[in-house]
Amino acid sequence: MNIGLDMMGGDFAPLEAVKGVEAYVTSGNEAVHLTLIGDEAQIKSHLEAHPVAVGRYTIVHTTQVIEMNEHPTKALKEKKDSSIAIGFYLLATGKIDAFISAGNTGAMMVGSLFSIKAIEGVLRPTIGAYMPRENGTLALLLDVGINADCKAENLNQFAILGSLFAKYILNFDNPRVGLVNLGEEEGKGNLLAQAAYPLLKENSSINFIGNVEGRDLLIDKADVYVCEGFTGNVILKMAESVYDIVKRRNIHDEHFDRFNFEQYGGVPVLGVSKPVIIGHGISHATAFKNMIAIAQRMIETELLKKMQESFVVQP
Amino acid sequence: MNIGLDMMGGDFAPLEAVKGVEAYVTSGNEAVHLTLIGDEAQIKSHLEAHPVAVGRYTIVHTTQVIEMNEHPTKALKEKKDSSIAIGFYLLATGKIDAFISAGNTGAMMVGSLFSIKAIEGVLRPTIGAYMPRENGTLALLLDVGINADCKAENLNQFAILGSLFAKYILNFDNPRVGLVNLGEEEGKGNLLAQAAYPLLKENSSINFIGNVEGRDLLIDKADVYVCEGFTGNVILKMAESVYDIVKRRNIHDEHFDRFNFEQYGGVPVLGVSKPVIIGHGISHATAFKNMIAIAQRMIETELLKKMQESFVVQP
Numbered sequence: 055m056n057i058g059l060d061m062m063g064g065d066f067a068p069l070e071a072v073k074g075v076e077a078y079v080t081s082g083n084e085a086v087h088l089t090l091i092g093d094e095a096q097i098k099s100h101l102e103a104h105p106v107a108v109g110r111y112t113i114v115h116t117t118q119v120i121e122m123n124e125h126p127t128k129a130l131k132e133k134k135d136s137s138i139a140i141g142f143y144l145l146a147t148g149k150i151d152a153f154i155s156a157g158n159t160g161a162m163m164v165g166s167l168f169s170i171k172a173i174e175g176v177l178r179p180t181i182g183a184y185m186p187r188e189n190g191t192l193a194l195l196l197d198v199g200i201n202a203d204c205k206a207e208n209l210n211q212f213a214i215l216g217s218l219f220a221k222y223i224l225n226f227d228n229p230r231v232g233l234v235n236l237g238e239e240e241g242k243g244n245l246l247a248q249a250a251y252p253l254l255k256e257n258s259s260i261n262f263i264g265n266v267e268g269r270d271l272l273i274d275k276a277d278v279y280v281c282e283g284f285t286g287n288v289i290l291k292m293a294e295s296v297y298d299i300v301k302r303r304n305i306h307d308e309h310f311d312r313f314n315f316e317q318y319g320g321v322p323v324l325g326v327s328k329p330v331i332i333g334h335g336i337s338h339a340t341a342f343k344n345m346i347a348i349a350q351r352m353i354e355t356e357l358l359k360k361m362q363e364s365f366v367v368q369p
Numbered sequence: 370m371n372i373g374l375d376m377m378g379g380d381f382a383p384l385e386a387v388k389g390v391e392a393y394v395t396s397g398n399e400a401v402h403l404t405l406i407g408d409e410a411q412i413k414s415h416l417e418a419h420p421v422a423v424g425r426y427t428i429v430h431t432t433q434v435i436e437m438n439e440h441p442t443k444a445l446k447e448k449k450d451s452s453i454a455i456g457f458y459l460l461a462t463g464k465i466d467a468f469i470s471a472g473n474t475g476a477m478m479v480g481s482l483f484s485i486k487a488i489e490g491v492l493r494p495t496i497g498a499y500m501p502r503e504n505g506t507l508a509l510l511l512d513v514g515i516n517a518d519c520k521a522e523n524l525n526q527f528a529i530l531g532s533l534f535a536k537y538i539l540n541f542d543n544p545r546v547g548l549v550n551l552g553e554e555e556g557k558g559n560l561l562a563q564a565a566y567p568l569l570k571e572n573s574s575i576n577f578i579g580n581v582e583g584r585d586l587l588i589d590k591a592d593v594y595v596c597e598g599f600t601g602n603v604i605l606k607m608a609e610s611v612y613d614i615v616k617r618r619n620i621h622d623e624h625f626d627r628f629n630f631e632q633y634g635g636v637p638v639l640g641v642s643k644p645v646i647i648g649h650g651i652s653h654a655t656a657f658k659n660m661i662a663i664a665q666r667m668i669e670t671e672l673l674k675k676m677q678e679s680f681v682v683q684p
Contacts, residue, residue: 202559236602244517268606291583
């Protein structure tokens, strides 16, 4: 399999991307070939200090970079030789099997939607985030900001996509799906949550456990938490800020160290037809290494095929 | 002034309510007379162990209690001699100047809306929560669950009500209002936040500082955070759960101790025509004492009059 990595994306690119590649290749993973997309001279210069076995990678030279603050659609249109635009081209044409970038999130989303498209039947692809728990496992929260306004059916589809990711990538046997809500009882909620509840309840392809509240998000209550992207985004950023406060107050605690979201690398775009992983802007080597490992697992487990099968319309 | 207290509300009533009254009266506050509403025999029996100066209180005997899990409207209708129903009767008829209860939140809201009514011009009263900050001050977050679905104008009104509460009760000179959102830039957000932004921006009676994100909620970014009750409820319960996790992990930290929301006593119902404070079900003595103090301050500062003036329609 061939995994493409945007070497120019992220605050510490391409150095940290190269270090991530070095760490990944050093730890084995012989079956994976890496396509390093970016400025060849810069990549090669970093490879001198962080050597990677020849034959494990190919460099695809690009001359442009989409910066973090650029307008996604405009940048993708104008910078055709950017690492992100080329990455999606390679993915769309089957030259790579997955694409990873810690660059401009908006451009990654636009590329996901327009270069490789949504899985047939998926109304709105989504992007998730991990929620750390005291037992060391990670739950998945989605959506976290791409879909600020949702319909009930969107949440139902997020639940299906999230369950498959939780099963095959996070290794939960029968992942529990919780609907983020303001009360536990059925019937509680805003109009959206009230409308989503019966859809989730009747959805036989997921293990719906009912409503979950804000107090359940950081504990082992569900494995997949579903909400629209507005609330999800607030939840994610609030959880991230807990880590900042803990660090500022010099608290050392194994569990709160898990609130360092950077270590998880990236989050997958779910609902698009090929594996795409979007990394945090501040990604360091470990994050890049982890993202490659997740992409590998998405390919090995044929996750995308399973997602496509879940949305096949029954005749 | 005469402050009414539901002695039967809360998980530890009436004992903790009596202890709260004892603590409050012992600390001075000569100007305040307390009306203790509940089962006279029970209250008197606890007063033996926790004596309160005669003349500082009157007991209004009631024979019924609205339990925590009862249906609010139904319970208020059927239990006419409950401490909550009598409390609102006394408030509506001017026999008490404020009413406090740690009992059934729904019944307290229904009573607030139908016994004493909303301030003229206020579309939807709201209920807030305090957000602790590292500098020891408290910000106000509203709504936290009463208004799960909101229109932009509701958020604008919450901002006005919250600003007045922050100014007169929390002692902020010119409280900064932040709109909870998924990004900082104007134009970001779901449809509601996008519609609320210009209203808040053009509202000359508040000090609007723009959008705030999830990561800003626990720091000193704004003094009043405004959002619909769905997101607000999730934020509040998530913040509460951080305290639980901190305790479970045996972390001792002055700041995280502030996440013990119980100590703040209750939160006011804002936008109704008289002072009403709703306490946490698990309220202990300190919480009751603090709630009485907040009610006292709401009366002393003529907060309700100021709120009414803010909503007078200009001819």
